[in-house]
Amino acid sequence: MERSMLNVTYRNRKANTWVRDKTKLTDVIEKVRRRKWTCAGHVSRIRDNRWTLRVTTWKP
Template sequence: MERSMLNITYRDRKTNIWVREKTKVTDVIEQVRRRKWTWAGQVSRIRDNRWTLRIITWKPYKRKRRKGKPVRRWRDELDDYWKGTIWQRIAQDRQMWKQHAEAFAQPRDTMAAQ
């Protein structure tokens, strides 16, 4: 779509990065990841017993899972980013949480936790 906006084709040998700079269109995935990060931080700072907090901390009943690849949950992406640390505790510190927001929003291959 962005290439058609600029009226160029792949034969013009312009990189996707160049095209993105010219169109100044923000990546939808990046926006979704930023909103997810913000929402996860807000929910983890909730102190009362709201349903949003209960959903995050809920563990499924001890049942057998279906065969095949396990379904990814929305929090699996956050768990992968923090690699073993409990991100709900880190989210209590807003400054530290905001520092990591930009790195989380980047595509997975460039994402690295400090």
């Protein structure tokens, strides 16, 4: 997607980091990791008997 935004193909032999620098877009994997840890932090701070805490600590 980013390569098509810049009209660059693999034949142009441009590195993915170069493409990412030109488009100024954030890496999707890094964004997902950050949001995952943010959500985990919120769940770990829950004190009452909410379903999110019960589901994460549930043992069958």
